[in-house]
Amino acid sequence: MANGWEVDAEEEPRISHGERLFNLLLILLGSALLIAFSCHLLFPYVTPDSFSSEKEECDLFSGKWIQDASGPAYSNTSCSFISYPQDCLTNGRPDTGYLYWRWKPYDCNLSLMDARKFLNIMRNKSLAFIGDSICRNQMESLLCLLSKVEEALLVYHDENFQSKTWYLPSHNVTLGLIWAPFLIKSTEDSSKNDIQLYLDVLDDTWTSQYQKYNYIVLSGGQWFLKETIFWENNTVVGCHYCTGKSLRELGMDYSYRRALRLVFHFMNMSEHKPLIVLRTWTPSHFEYGQGNSEGVCNRRKPYREREYTADPADAIMRTVEVEEFQEGLKNGLRLVLLDTYHLALLRPDGHPGPYREFHPDISKKLQNDCLHWCLPGPIDTWNELLMTILMSEEELKSTLCTNWMIVPL
Ligand SMILES: *[C@@H]1O[C@H](CO)[C@@H](O)[C@H](O)[C@H]1NC(C)=O
Ligand SMILES: *[C@@H]1O[C@H](CO)[C@@H](O)[C@H](O)[C@H]1NC(C)=O
Ligand SMILES: *[C@@H]1O[C@H](CO)[C@@H](O)[C@H](O)[C@H]1NC(C)=O
Ligand SMILES: *[C@@H]1O[C@H](CO)[C@@H](O)[C@H](O)[C@H]1NC(C)=O
Ligand SMILES: *[C@@H]1O[C@H](CO)[C@@H](O)[C@H](O)[C@H]1NC(C)=O
Ligand SMILES: *[C@@H]1O[C@H](CO)[C@@H](O)[C@H](O)[C@H]1NC(C)=O
Numbered sequence: 001m002a003n004g005w006e007v008d009a010e011e012e013p014r015i016s017h018g019e020r021l022f023n024l025l026l027i028l029l030g031s032a033l034l035i036a037f038s039c040h041l042l043f044p045y046v047t048p049d050s051f052s053s054e055k056e057e058c059d060l061f062s063g064k065w066i067q068d069a070s071g072p073a074y075s076n077t078s079c080s081f082i083s084y085p086q087d088c089l090t091n092g093r094p095d096t097g098y099l100y101w102r103w104k105p106y107d108c109n110l111s112l113m114d115a116r117k118f119l120n121i122m123r124n125k126s127l128a129f130i131g132d133s134i135c136r137n138q139m140e141s142l143l144c145l146l147s148k149v150e151e152a153l154l155v156y157h158d159e160n161f162q163s164k165t166w167y168l169p170s171h172n173v174t175l176g177l178i179w180a181p182f183l184i185k186s187t188e189d190s191s192k193n194d195i196q197l198y199l200d201v202l203d204d205t206w207t208s209q210y211q212k213y214n215y216i217v218l219s220g221g222q223w224f225l226k227e228t229i230f231w232e233n234n235t236v237v238g239c240h241y242c243t244g245k246s247l248r249e250l251g252m253d254y255s256y257r258r259a260l261r262l263v264f265h266f267m268n269m270s271e272h273k274p275l276i277v278l279r280t281w282t283p284s285h286f287e288y289g290q291g292n293s294e295g296v297c298n299r300r301k302p303y304r305e306r307e308y309t310a311d312p313a314d315a316i317m318r319t320v321e322v323e324e325f326q327e328g329l330k331n332g333l334r335l336v337l338l339d340t341y342h343l344a345l346l347r348p349d350g351h352p353g354p355y356r357e358f359h360p361d362i363s364k365k366l367q368n369d370c371l372h373w374c375l376p377g378p379i380d381t382w383n384e385l386l387m388t389i390l391m392s393e394e395e396l397k398s399t400l401c402t403n404w405m406i407v408p409l
Pocket of ligand 5: 233
């Protein structure tokens with residue numbers, strides 16, 4: 001090392017001005033790369049938690065619903081992305097009070113959705129939602145919120161219109177909706193209505209596209225409540241909700257936990273490191289009966305804190321998510337929790353109920369939907385929270401890293 005420097009020093013007189021400038025540039029470039037590299041090591045990812053602890057302490061998910069006269073950012077008339085079973089306005093839901101509430105975190109104000117700013121920050125990027133029909137519900141809300149600035153173009157759909165891709169050309173943003181209700185491999189036996197669930201095999205509908213996305217939102221869970229037969233290593237190992245089958249009942253939390261673990265393991269092993277957002281459990285609000293066939297949801301305002309205790313099944317599934325999320329963090333995944341569980345729990349008034357159909361005859365006994373959310377409705381808040389998370393992530397990354405890289409050069 002010392003020799004090397006001496007040789008350089010001896011030869012120095014022969015170095016021209018041009019070469020000296022070139023060497024200086026090399027050193028500067030080297031240090032810029034080093035800084036960029038260490039920036040990457042120091043901040044391989046940035047969580048909103050680390051962001052808010054530096055700026056202001058605010059738990060976005062701890063708060064209350066407050067009345068807000070300004071109302072939703074879009075309507076059934078201004079947005080064309082609303083699936084008709086969630087289009088409560090068009091379907092004739094008479095009360096509109098559920099549209100005039102805003103989520104207020106105790107320690108800060110949640111900014112309203114700024115679609116223009118969001119799309120500018122997302123320029124050249126891609127975001128995928130992976131999950132079930134609640135996931136689609138959330139994606140349609142996002143498309144509506146963004147449509148005020150740019151209408152998304154549908155550029156791909158699968159045979160059943162379950163997986164779709166939209167493109168927003170002015171901002172070069174790609175939004176993917178990937179149908180993978182279990183995240184792991186499953187097959188429905190149409191003759192028996194049994195679902196075979198492979199606990200050790202991922203659903204390649206999403207893994208095959210994983211590389212394409214900068215951001216991934218996992219937004220599912222509900223299908224684990226269904227009657228399912230569990231397979232592992234090509235052998236049946238148990239089931240959930242399969243009375244009369246002489247199989248071991250392992251529980252819905254067993255399969256959900258196994259699925260999340262397998263997903264996080266895959267992401268941990270993959271070279272590609274998108275930011276992963278895990279959206280927590282969406283509670284249903286059926287009352288006066290269990291499930292779609294009997295229950296109804298006819299409340300007209302949010303619950304107050306502690307007015308309502310969750311269904312134990314909802315609480316169990318949310319616990320699974322939080323525990324597996326913590327495990328994922330320990331393994332160094334770029335993971336963020338979009339913890340909408342509690343704020344969704346307080347909104348029994350936000351579901352279509354009988355207005356899943358066009359002008360239902362409510363004098364008759366009808367099937368109610370107390371699981372999905374009216375659009376516009378409380379699920380718009382999930383996206384406001386998602387955008388707050390993604391925007392603080394991007395802003396922090398750019399102030400901490402990009403600026404450092406530019407200064408020395
Ligand atoms: C939107 O809903 C209103 C009722 O709130 C209805 O009168 C109107 O026809 C709907 N618009 C569309 C485009 O369906
Ligand atoms: C939230 O906004 C209200 C007015 O809109 C303001 O009075 C209040 O100080 C804000 N709170 C915080 C924590 O920023
Ligand atoms: C769009 O973004 C991708 C990166 O996601 C980039 O490769 C491509 O060049 C961009 N296209 C335009 C037209 O800006
Ligand atoms: C987006 O991509 C285009 C084309 O590759 C590039 O010119 C532009 O600077 C990129 N914008 C951002 C914000 O990355
Ligand atoms: C899977 O099953 C095969 C036999 O069917 C067995 O040889 C193998 O050890 C099993 N693998 C695991 C991981 O249990
Ligand atoms: C995740 O990856 C790290 C190394 O990148 C490894 O140490 C850890 O064991 C992995 N964890 C799992 C659960 O795969």
